[in-house]
Amino acid sequence: MALNEQTDVKIDDHPHVVEGSEESEIQKMFSGSTVFLTGGTGFLGKLLVEKLLRSCPDIKKLYLLTRPKKNKDIKKRLQEQFDDVVKFIFHGAATVRFDEVLKKAVEINVRGTREILKLARACTKLRAFVYISTAYSNCHLNEIDEKFYGSNLSEDMLINLVENMDENTLKNITPGLLDNLPNTYTYSKLTAEDFVQKHSQGLPVLVTGGLGLLHSLHCNPQAIADMVPGDYVINGIIAAAWKTAKDYLGNYEHSPVDNFPIVYNYVSSEQTPITWDSEIMYHKIIRKICEKYSKKYTKDLQARMYGGTDRDICIAVVEELKMPISADEFERQLNDLAQKMLPSAPLQRGxxxxxxxxxxxxxxxxxxxxxxxxxxxxxxxxxxxxxxxxxxxxxxxxxxxxxxxxxxxxxxxxxxxxxxxxxxxxxxxxxxxxxxxxxxxxxxxxxxxxxxxxxxxxxxxxxxxxxxxxxxxxxxxxxxxxxxxxxxxxxxxxxxxx
The missing domain is CATH 3.40.50.1000 (HAD superfamily/HAD-like)
Known part of the structure; x- marks a missing residue:
């Protein structure tokens, strides 16, 4: 759906999923609320906007970050419009380029976060501030817990550094600043997390981290596929915002900094491990059955099948491709071919x-x-x-x-x-x-x-x-x-x- 600038997105434009169904606790929390979202055109941002409009249809207003206008900077415009109305803020705006120059990465990911958090402090009706980070902000560590690890420079020092040094000098000192981190993206997100932790007292803040958008890559087929569906991440983010709002009683002013805010990482490998080759082989089998009936199992259709049960996938493929066989027959053939084609993983001895x-x-x-x-x-x-x-x-x-x-x-x-x-x-x-x-x-x-x-x-x-x-x-x-x-x-x- 394409919109012109300054065009409102109306809740009525989006159909309710189940008419007349009882509202969940999360839907009740968001009902009548004003929500402010940054990064709404990014991968997770678009999913978040769609989910809020579809599943929380009684949201009063959804503000997306806009450009400066009429000589008013963005901070001034936002303060004028909703200091007294916003209840939920989702901050996801970021540059996600791994090879971004340090200056731009810091200006967007660190300074941008600082300004949005300052804005949040002025919102008198705020119920939850969600900082959408990344699961890889501490990727240099062998084990990552849901906690803060700190940055080698404060956000003020880093911002001052990039604003006052010339481009060539910044380029030369970047490797030293990154230390064990692989790129400016992870470094800037780590510094932003550190800032959020140190300046969140008295605010209902939480930090979430997803895995990002997955493209094609070369890999070991026996390696664990560390991936999660994007819509699951969004569900987790919204649920975490609801829990923070529910638990927040305005009593975090004197909370120990080390224990607050709460960090949620949405990752997969240890909880639901699956290797790349098993997933690839599964869809090869489905494609083979489809080709038998001159049907094409497209990449788009395959992408929509991830996370479904065998039965749901068989029904969906048969209906979508108008297969000349029943879902039961498709599932039978799937099982038969799987027995022949799937490599048997070695059992533990005994x-x-x-x-x-x-x-x-x-x-x-x-x-x-x-x-x-x-x-x-x-x-x-x-x-x-x-x-x-x-x-x-x-x-x-x-x-x-x-x-x-x-x-x-x-x-x-x-x-x-x-x-x-x-x-x-x-x-x-x-x-x-x-x-x-x-x-x-x-x-x-x-x-x-x-x-x-x-x-x-x-x-x-x-x-x-x-x-x-x-x-x-x-x-x-x-x-x-x-x-x-x-x-x-x-x-x-x-x-x-x-």
């Missing part, structure tokens, strides 16, 4: 032996994973007999799972679906990740951990039992039938206290 043994003794088993339903199906089609041993499977996007690991939801849902309805303490979990162990312990279950040899020993402490291999597992330690084929082996079991 996994098949353990699963078969427990199944033979009628010990009920479930699969509870942080992977998506689609990823589970991909692996299940490669080993249908082995995956068929599970009574049920629970994935991270199951409708009853509200939070992934390290929260206990996945394990509690999995336990509830056994016919016997076992208590958590009667459940035994096998895990190879630290977040999985935390989730199981939070659920009140016992955990056997088979960690990667490179994992820090400290991250295994919460496990009930730590073993090097499933071949070392002794079922009788947990009241289970012992293996019938116990091999002579040297024990590699380390027991941890609860």
């Amino acid at each position: 996994a098949e032996r353990l699963l078969t043994h427990l199944h033979d003794y009628k010990i009920p088993m479930a699969l509870a994973t942080n992977s998506t339903e689609q990823a589970v199906r991909l692996h299940a089609t490669a080993r249908p007999k082995l995956f068929g041993l599970f009574h049920h499977k629970v994935s991270v996007n199951d409708p009853e799972v509200f939070r992934g690991k390290p929260n206990p939801d996945i394990y509690l849902v999995a336990a509830s679906r056994f016919p016997e309805k076992p208590k958590p303490r009667q459940c035994l979990v096998f895990e190879d990740s630290a977040v999985g162990v935390i989730a199981a312990k939070e659920a009140g279950m016992q955990v056997v951990m088979i960690p990667d040899s490179r994992l820090d020993r400290e991250q295994t402490r919460q496990a009930t039992l730590v073993i090097r291999s499933l071949m070392n597992f002794q079922p009788e330690l947990f009241g289970l039938p012992p293996f019938d084929d116990i091999p002579k082996r040297k024990s590699s079991i380390e027991s941890n206290p609860d």
Whole structure:
């Protein structure tokens, strides 16, 4: 949709998704509110505008950052228009060029943030100020927590530096300023985050970070695809603004700076890991089926399928391309081809032996994973007999799972679906990740951990039992039938206290 300058975007121009449905708590919070947004023409900005207009149709006004006009600078125009009306500010305006010269990166990303935050302080009805940063502002660190790490220069010093030094001198000192950071973009965003933290007391501020827009790239197909759908990021940003507004009682004036504002990173790799080759292969299979019926599975259609369940994707492709087969037949062919084409990932040594043994003794088993339903199906089609041993499977996007690991939801849902309805303490979990162990312990279950040899020993402490291999597992330690084929082996079991 193209608009002329100074043209209002009317809420009535956008249809309601579900007429007559009860409003959510988030919709109620935004109802009647005035929202100010910077960066509305960027990748995330456009998604945010669309989502607010579509899902929060009762917003009173949505202001987008405008250009200077009639000898009034932008700050003056904004103050005149809505100091007393704005309730929510989303600041996403930024230059995202990695090779941007330092002066421009600082002027837009750092000084721009400083001016918007000053403006926010003048808004008497402000409920939430959302600074949209990036998950990569501290990409030089091996592990990144939801906290602030600080910059080597304050925003005032950095702004003064770029405003008073000539271009050639700035170019020469840029590598030294960046230190371990790869480019001016991450450096300027890190400095802006540092400023927001130090000057946010007394304001309902939060910082969010997404992963940015993904283009084509060369990569290791076995590497974890660190990506999330853009609309999920926007949903998270809006929900975070709602939570900040709900929790803010005007009592942050004396909050410890180290603990405020709250930082939300929307990332994927540890919570829902999937490798590049599994996703690529999945869509190759869909394309192959479409070509069989002289239909073209376009890149545009493929892009719209990411994140959907197998069933939803099959229905959508059949309807969109007017396939001469039913969605059921399409799904059957998808599963058949997946079994033939998908490379089987190597199982942990002893996994098949353990699963078969427990199944033979009628010990009920479930699969509870942080992977998506689609990823589970991909692996299940490669080993249908082995995956068929599970009574049920629970994935991270199951409708009853509200939070992934390290929260206990996945394990509690999995336990509830056994016919016997076992208590958590009667459940035994096998895990190879630290977040999985935390989730199981939070659920009140016992955990056997088979960690990667490179994992820090400290991250295994919460496990009930730590073993090097499933071949070392002794079922009788947990009241289970012992293996019938116990091999002579040297024990590699380390027991941890609860």
